[in-house]
Structure formats: C-alpha cells, structure tokens
Amino acid sequence: MLSPIIKNRDEIISESLSKDESLLIERIKQQKKEMLSERVSPFLFELVRPEIVESWIRSYYYGLDPFNFRDGPVLDKPEFEELVSKEDSFIKAADLYIHKLKTMLSDTNYLILLTDEHGVFLRVVIGNRKVLEHVNKKFHLAPGVVWTEETVGTCSHVMCRLLKNPIQLCGPEFYSQIFYDAACSSAPILDTHGNLAGSLTIVSPFSCHQNPHSLALAVSTAWAIQNEMQLALNRELLSVTLEAADEAMITVNKSGVITRANLKARKILNCLDKDIIGINVEAVLGVQTLINSVLETGKPVLDADIEILNSEQKLYLRSAQPVKDHCGKTFGCVLTLRRIDRGRRMGGQVGGLKTRFTFDKIIGTSAQLARSINMAKKFARLDANILIQGESGTGKEVFAQAIHNESRPDGPFIAINCAAIPKTLIESELFGYEGGAFTGAERQGRPGKIELANGGTLFLDEIGDMPLELQPVFLRVLEEKKVMRVGGSRYIPVDFRLITATNKNLLDLVKENLFRQDLYYRLEAFKINIPPLRERGPDIIRLAKHFIDTIAKKQHLPAPALSNAAIFHLLKYNWPGNIRQLENAMLYAVNTSSDGVIKPEDLPEEISGTSVSHDKVDADFKLKPTRSIQNNLSIKEMEIVMIIQTLLQTRNNISEAANILGMSRSTLYRKVKEYNLLDEIRTKT
Numbered sequence: 001m002l003s004p005i006i007k008n009r010d011e012i013i014s015e016s017l018s019k020d021e022s023l024l025i026e027r028i029k030q031q032k033k034e035m036l037s038e039r040v041s042p043f044l045f046e047l048v049r050p051e052i053v054e055s056w057i058r059s060y061y062y063g064l065d066p067f068n069f070r071d072g073p074v075l076d077k078p079e080f081e082e083l084v085s086k087e088d089s090f091i092k093a094a095d096l097y098i099h100k101l102k103t104m105l106s107d108t109n110y111l112i113l114l115t116d117e118h119g120v121f122l123r124v125v126i127g128n129r130k131v132l133e134h135v136n137k138k139f140h141l142a143p144g145v146v147w148t149e150e151t152v153g154t155c156s157h158v159m160c161r162l163l164k165n166p167i168q169l170c171g172p173e174f175y176s177q178i179f180y181d182a183a184c185s186s187a188p189i190l191d192t193h194g195n196l197a198g199s200l201t202i203v204s205p206f207s208c209h210q211n212p213h214s215l216a217l218a219v220s221t222a223w224a225i226q227n228e229m230q231l232a233l234n235r236e237l238l239s240v241t242l243e244a245a246d247e248a249m250i251t252v253n254k255s256g257v258i259t260r261a262n263l264k265a266r267k268i269l270n271c272l273d274k275d276i277i278g279i280n281v282e283a284v285l286g287v288q289t290l291i292n293s294v295l296e297t298g299k300p301v302l303d304a305d306i307e308i309l310n311s312e313q314k315l316y317l318r319s320a321q322p323v324k325d326h327c328g329k330t331f332g333c334v335l336t337l338r339r340i341d342r343g344r345r346m347g348g349q350v351g352g353l354k355t356r357f358t359f360d361k362i363i364g365t366s367a368q369l370a371r372s373i374n375m376a377k378k379f380a381r382l383d384a385n386i387l388i389q390g391e392s393g394t395g396k397e398v399f400a401q402a403i404h405n406e407s408r409p410d411g412p413f414i415a416i417n418c419a420a421i422p423k424t425l426i427e428s429e430l431f432g433y434e435g436g437a438f439t440g441a442e443r444q445g446r447p448g449k450i451e452l453a454n455g456g457t458l459f460l461d462e463i464g465d466m467p468l469e470l471q472p473v474f475l476r477v478l479e480e481k482k483v484m485r486v487g488g489s490r491y492i493p494v495d496f497r498l499i500t501a502t503n504k505n506l507l508d509l510v511k512e513n514l515f516r517q518d519l520y521y522r523l524e525a526f527k528i529n530i531p532p533l534r535e536r537g538p539d540i541i542r543l544a545k546h547f548i549d550t551i552a553k554k555q556h557l558p559a560p561a562l563s564n565a566a567i568f569h570l571l572k573y574n575w576p577g578n579i580r581q582l583e584n585a586m587l588y589a590v591n592t593s594s595d596g597v598i599k600p601e602d603l604p605e606e607i608s609g610t611s612v613s614h615d616k617v618d619a620d621f622k623l624k625p626t627r628s629i630q631n632n633l634s635i636k637e638m639e640i641v642m643i644i645q646t647l648l649q650t651r652n653n654i655s656e657a658a659n660i661l662g663m664s665r666s667t668l669y670r671k672v673k674e675y676n677l678l679d680e681i682r683t684k685t
Contacts, residue, residue, distance in 0.1 A: 028172040032056060032066070051163065052154060052173055059153035059175040069178040071140045072151040075120065080144040083120060090197050091122055093228035094189070097221050098123055101202075111135070111203035115157050117196045119148040138178055152176060156184035160199045164188050166222075168215045181205060185215040187222035192233050200225065237591050244555050244587070247318065248337040254330065256281050256291055268315065268339050281335075287317055290422065291333065294320045298330045301420045302462075306429070315339055319420065355413045357401040363546050364539035368531035372399070379526045380406035385478070387463075387523045388501040390530030393578030396501040397461065399530060404457040408497055411456025416449045419465035427470060431477075433486040450483045453496040463500040463523065464509055471516045478522055498523075533575040533582060538641045540570055543579060547586035548598070560593045564640055564675045565600050571644050573607045640675050643668070 028048060035056060059066075075083065084091065094114050101112050102125050109131050114123035121143050126132045135141050149158045153175030159167045166187040171180045184203050191197040202218045239260075242249050248265035252258055261269070261276050269276065269284065282288035287306070294301060301320040318336040325331055359373055379386050380403045388396045397415065404413045421429055432448030450458060460466070466474065477483050478498065482491040500523050509515035533540060544562060552559035562570075566589075575581055585604050593602040600608040643657075650656040658668040 032172065035060075048173065051159065052169075055149060055154040055159060055162070056175055058149060062150050062153070064153045064175065066153065066176050069139060069152070069176045072119075072145050072147045074140070074142075075144045075146065077144075080120075083116065084122070087116055087122065087197075089229060089232055090116075090189075090191070093232060094123065094198075094200070094225045096228055097224045098125055098200075101125075101217075101221060105202075109205050111141075111201075113157065113201040113203065114198060115147070115161075115201070116198040117161065119146055119151075119158065119161065121145050121147070122198070155179060156186040157199045157201045160186035160188050160201075161196065164196060166215055166219045183214070185218040187215070187218040189222045189225050191226075192230050197229070237588070240555075240591055241587055244551070246554075248339075250276075250281070250285075250335045250337065251323075251332060252281050252291060252335060253332045254295055256288060256295070258284065259332070265337060268337060285315070285317070285335075285337075287320075290317070291320060291335075293422070294322050294333050295330055298322050298324065298328070302417055306421060306425065355401040355405055355409075357398045358405045359402045362395070362398060362402060363543055364536055365542070366531070366536040366539045368535055369539060372528055372530055376403055376528050377406065379403065379528065382526065383407075383497065384526050385498045385500070385523050387506075387525075387527045388499065388530060389527060390501070390503065391532045391576075391578055392503050393580035394530040394532055395579050396530055397459065399528060400457070400459045400499045400501065403499060404459075404497070408456050411496075412453055413457050413459065414449045414453040414496075415459040415461065417461040419462035423467050426467060428486050430470070430474070431483055431486055432488075434488045445485065445487075448483070448485065450477060450494055450496070451485075451492055454494045455496070457497045457499060460498070460500045462502060462504075464502045464504040464506055464515060468514065468516070471519050475516065475519045475522060533578040534573075537571075537645055540575070540582065541567055541641055543582055544570055544586055547583045548590055551587050551590045555590070557590065558596060560590060560596050560598050563597050563599050566598045566603060567640060568644050569600050569603055569608050571641065572648050639671070643671060643675070647672075 031048070035053070064070075091114075098112055098114060105112070105127050108127040110127040111131060112123070112125040113121060115121055121141070124141055124143055126135065147155065147158070149162070152158075154169070155174055155176075156167055156169040159169065166185070168183065168185045170183040174180065174182070174184075182203055182205065184201050186199050186201040188199050189197045200218055200222045202214050204214060242251075242260060242262040245262055245264070248268045249262045250258055250265050251260040258276050258279050258281055261271075261273065266272065266276070276284060280288070281291055290301065290306070293299075300322055301317070306317040316338050318338050321334045321336075322330045323332045323334060359377060362369070362373060364370075376386075376399055386403060388399055390396050400415075401413060404411075416429060418426065428446075428448065430448050430450060432446055432451050435445040477494070480491075481495060482493050484491050506515055506520050506524065510517050510520050533543075541562070548562070549559045570582075577584075585607055588604050589598045589602045593599070646657045646660050647654075650660070654668055654672075655665050658665045663671075
C-alpha cells in the first residue's frame with residue numbers, strides 16, 4: 001500500500017489498487033511538475049497531504065532542482081568528532097538498538113539511519129553489499145553528511161524533524177527524483193527533557209505494497225532509545241548521589257555480588273573499584289547470612305551497629321536496605337558502613353557515635369515542634385528515662401542527641417536499633433560477652449552497648465522490637481544499674497541515661513502480650529511526641545532550603561532556588577517518609593534541576609505527580625509564623641507558603657482562603673497570579 005501520508009488514503013488506495021500501480025505514481029509526479037512550473041496551485045492537489053506540499057514549495061524556493069540532486073555538505077573531521085563527543089549518551093543509547101535492528105534486517109535491502117536534530121547523519125547501517133553499491137552510485141551517504149530541507153529537499157527525517165511526529169514517505173512524495181525508488185519511515189527521538197535529539201529512519205525499496213510494519217518498527221525502536229537514555233541518566237544520577245553521600249555505601253545484587261562502592265566505601269576498604277566490583281559480599285565483609293535475610297525477606301536492617309571485620313580498624317554495618325522493582329520484588333540491597341578503631345570503641349566517650357545535634361540546630365518553628373523541643377529541654381534536666389514517639393524519619397535520634405548534649409555531653413552516646421539486629425545477635429550486642437561464650441566469639445570477649453554507654457547515654461531505637469525474652473533481663477539492668485555479659489559470672493556497674501524511641505504504640509503491644517507491662521511503665525514516664533513532617537507547615541520549606549544548601553555545598557554546586565510551583569508540590573505532599581524522605585528528594589532535585597531553579601519536574605515523580613490527601617493536611621494552617629533563629633524564610637516566601645497552605649486547606653476556595661488570611665478576595669487572586677500559582681491550584685489539587 002502507499003504510505004499513510006496520502007490524503008484521503010482509503011479512498012485513493014481503494015481506487016489505485018484496481019489500476020496499474022505506476023499510474024498513481026505518475027499522477028503524483030505530474031502534480032509536482034505542475035506545481036514547479038507554477039501552472040497550478042499546489043493546494044489543489046488531491047493526492048498529497050498539505051505539509052508535504054508545503055515542504056516541496058520551500059524546497060523549490062531554496063533553489064533545489066528535483067531532477068538534479070546535489071550531495072549535502074559534509075562536516076570536517078574535527079567538527080564531526082566534536083559532535084560525536086557531544087552526543088555521546090544519545091549515540092550509545094541508539095547503538096544498542098541499532099545493533100538489534102541490524103541483526104533483524106541483515107541480508108535485506110534495508111538501511112538504518114540515525115540523525116541528530118540538525119539533520120547530520122551519526123550512524124549509517126546498510127543491510128547488504130548490493131544496497132551499498134546501489135547507494136554509492138547515486139549519492140554520498142555516510143556519517144557526517146548533512147541532509148536538511150535546505151540541502152536535499154523533502155525527505156522523511158526532515159519532515160519528522162519539522163513535525164516532531166513519526167512519518168513515512170514513499171517514492172514521488174520525496175522532493176528529489178533520486179529518491180523515487182525508496183520508502184523511508186522516520187520516528188523522532190526525544191531527549192530526557194522532551195526536546196528533539198534526532199530521528200531514526202528505516203529505508204527500503206519503494207513499492208505500493210510496502211511493508212506496513214516499517215513505520216511501527218521505527219517508532220518502537222525510537223521509544224526504546226528514549227527509554228535507554230532515561231535509564232542512563234538515572235544510572236548517572238544514582239552514581240552521583242552515591243558518590244556524594246556522607247556514608248560509605250555498597251550496592252549488592254540479588255546474588256550477593258557487589259555492583260558498586262562509593263568513594264567513602266572505597267576509602268574505608270582501602271581498595272579501587274576493580275578490586276571490589278564483581279566480588280561476593282561474603283569475601284569482602286563476611287555478612288552473607290544477614291544479606292541473604294534482607295534479600296529473601298525484603299525487610300531492611302536499619303540503624304544497626306554490627307561488627308563485620310576483625311582488625312584494628314573495625315568495620316560496622318550500619319544498615320542494609322533492600323531495593324525492589326515495581327512489582328515489589330527484591331533484586332538487591334544497599335549497605336552502609338562505618339569504621340571505628342579498637343581504641344576508640346573500647347575507650348568510653350569516643351566509643352560512641354559523634355553527636356552533632358543540639359536543640360538550637362533543630363530546624364523549624366511550627367507550634368507542634370516548639371512544644372516537643374520545650375518538653376525535651378525540661379526532661380533533659382532530669383536523670384530519668386525518656387521515651388520518644390514519632391513516625392519513621394521524623395528525627396527521633398536528633399532529639400536523642402540533643403537531650404544527650406544537654407545532659408551528659410562529656411559521656412558516650414551509644415545507639416542501637418532493636419529492629420535492625422537479628423534476634424540471635426541482639427543479646428550479645430546489648431549485654432556483651434566473655435571470651436569463648438559461643439562459637440565465633442572473640443577470645444578476649446567484648447563489651448556490650450550497655451557497658452559502653454557507662455557515663456553517657458544509651459539510645460534504643462525501635463524499642464518495641466526488642467525480643468520479649470530479653471526484656472526482663474534489660475529491666476533488671478535498669479533496676480539494679482549493673483550488667484552481666486553473656487557467658488560471664490560477675491556484674492559490672494553501669495550508670496547511663498536511657499532514651500528509647502518507637503514508631504509503634506507500646507501500650508497496644510502490651511495488650512497483645514508483645515511487650516512487658518512492667519518495662520513499659522519503666523520507660524513511659526517522660527514521653528515526647530515528634531510531629532510528622534506533614535503537620536509542620538512552613539518547616540517543610542525551611543528544611544528543604546537547608547538540605548538544598550547543604551547538598552549543593554558538598555557537591556561544589558551553586559544552590560538552586562525553589563520555584564513557587566515546586567513549593568506548592570512540597571507543601572501538598574503527605575511525606576510518609578518524613579524528613580528522611582525530604583532530604584532524599586532534595587538530593588534528587590539538586591542533581592536534576594537546571595537554570596538554577598528547582599521546578600516540579602525536578603522533584604521525584606511521587607511528589608510532583610501526586611494529588612493532595614485533604615484528610616491529612618495540617619489542620620493548623622491558620623497559625624501565624626513565629627519568629628525564630630531557625631526561620632530562614634523571607635517575608636515573601638512566608639507569604640507564598642501561607643497562601644498555598646490555606647488554599648490546600650480550603651480546597652482552592654478563594655473566598656474562604658481570603659477570609660482566613662485576612663485579605664480581600666481580589667487581593668488574594670492578584671497574589672496567586674503574581675506568584676505564578678494559578679495553574680497549580682487549577683489543575684493539580
């Protein structure tokens with residue numbers, strides 16, 4: 001059949017099939033001649049679509065002779081090499097699928113052409129020698145040759161570039177007669193920003209009974225190349241993110257083989273990429289059983305402190321986070337490590353974690369957060385157990401460190417996550433052990449976290465996950481202020497401040513017989529509730545700006561600004577992962593933004609593409625902003641935040657929002673337009 005660009009295709013083709021095929025071709029040729037001789041208006045043609053005719057006219061006015069083809073210009077070698085270098089990611093993505101096409105179309109009369117957005121040929125792949133000889137007799141076709149409408153006239157990749165749509169041209173639809181024996185199917189290839197990167201063209205001998213799948217094959221290949229370009233960008237972003245991370249990080253595939261190690265991990269392990277990539281994690285870290293558990297169950301090990309190497313420079317596994325596909329299937333995990341030398345681990349204060357946070361470093365001015373901080377300051381003055389409650393990622397350890405620095409700053413701060421350590425290990429981690437207490441134990445024994453916390457603070461995160469059988473032993477430690485190591489025969493006096501944290505309802509666990517009642521009442525006397533991020537209003541933007549500045553400084557980049565549209569999305573999102581998720585989102589945004597501004601499309605998809613959940617929007621939107629040394633928002637930024645929050649609260653009811661904000665409806669509408677929020681509130685809530 002003739003190409004799909006023919007006007008009134010079904011009617012014309014139905015008519016043409018009953019006649020000699022060449023008659024239809026001659027009719028198109030004749031119409032082109034009449035147009036060129038200006039004997040007839042081209043827009044009266046009944047066979048060819050207007051956009052093709054318009055291209056013929058432009059080609060004619062460029063001074064091109066359809067019956068006397070001239071080769072297009074050729075870039076000189078340095079120019080072409082510079083172009084290839086610039087288009088490296090595009091060419092690499094395309095080569096993967098051009099190779100597959102070449103395999104499919106080998107020993108056929110097909111050609112595969114890849115051009116950039118300016119019509120320069122980057123790849124020319126020819127099916128067989130016969131086609132090569134035929135092409136070489138007619139024109140020069142090679143990488144570096146430039147074919148545009150100005151140089152060769154109407155052809156498929158030119159039309160594809162102009163229309164930014166797939167297109168097929170056959171025979172006399174080309175401007176130049178030299179192409180009358182060809183049929184070309186071209187599909188546009190867009191880059192990761194949605195701009196035209198180039199086009200893919202499949203060329204075959206022309207016949208009215210043309211293979212109907214050529215255009216579909218070109219389109220599907222172009223889409224595959226686009227997806228590969230996006231995947232390559234995602235891989236690069238992941239690489240940059242890992243390299244910029246503060247922690248030593250290693251990625252492991254589903255077979256337990258190391259696939260990547262960032263700069264900090266390579267420094268800790270004192271190795272190069274080539275020394276570690278492709279090696280089984282057991283050979284490097286000796287934690288295969290733990291990693292297998294994460295890979296099999298899909299459950300993370302978080303905030304642990306598990307020793308994984310025996311040396312004077314000890315290594316500890318901090319966390320193992322499973323990585324899952326869109327179906328929820330685990331296909332690898334990310335490990336974070338830290339290093340503590342033996343002297344520091346055994347030596348009191350320095351054996352604990354470095355506590356960076358004090359109360360004045362907690363960012364935020366919301367009323368809920370202020371209440372939590374004031375309560376924590378009061379409790380810090382008491383020598384009593386403190387229970388911190390809050391969702392994951394809200395900053396419970398930040399509060400624990402601040403309390404420690406307020407009450408026992410000269411002592412060690414020892415943290416352990418009860419949910420992160422397997423039940424078989426938590427007893428020895430918490431209480432320590434004597435030499436020879438069990439198979440694999442160090443000869444000289446090892447102190448536990450309780451013993452190491454002497455004179456300082458013991459922070460037990462996820463206390464609700466402490467094994468039930470260990471709870472009475474731990475309760476005795478709290479009551480008697482002494483601990484006995486596993487396999488030991490003597491008690492060791494200890495003096496420590498206990499801070500526990502949980503994202504569960506401990507009283508519910510008590511009712512379900514999953515947590516001891518006597519231990520619960522020992523822990524819960526002084527409780528602090530940390531508000532989730534979604535309830536902290538303008539603090540979301542304060543924290544976002546803080547993370548942007550910090551990340552940009554670490555990566556030696558200028559800090560991008562947040563657009564008002566991006567602020568809108570940050571405020572309407574529900575933040576199930578709280579502050580930890582916000583920090584990761586800003587890391588992503590800093591590395592994807594351009595022109596010094598973070599726009600909605602620079603945010604992770606779950607944030608930029610979500611609808612607001614009105615039942616979870618902060619009910620305290622009407623609170624006036626408080627003055628604070630942490631208030632890093634300008635008056636204008638505060639106004640933008642308050643307007644957005646109020647509009648979200650009122651579901652974009654301008655009248656109601658204006659009343660809450662204490663301004664007229666017209667004033668609010670003017671400010672919405674001034675801050676470029678009109679499109680957001682119309683379409684995205």
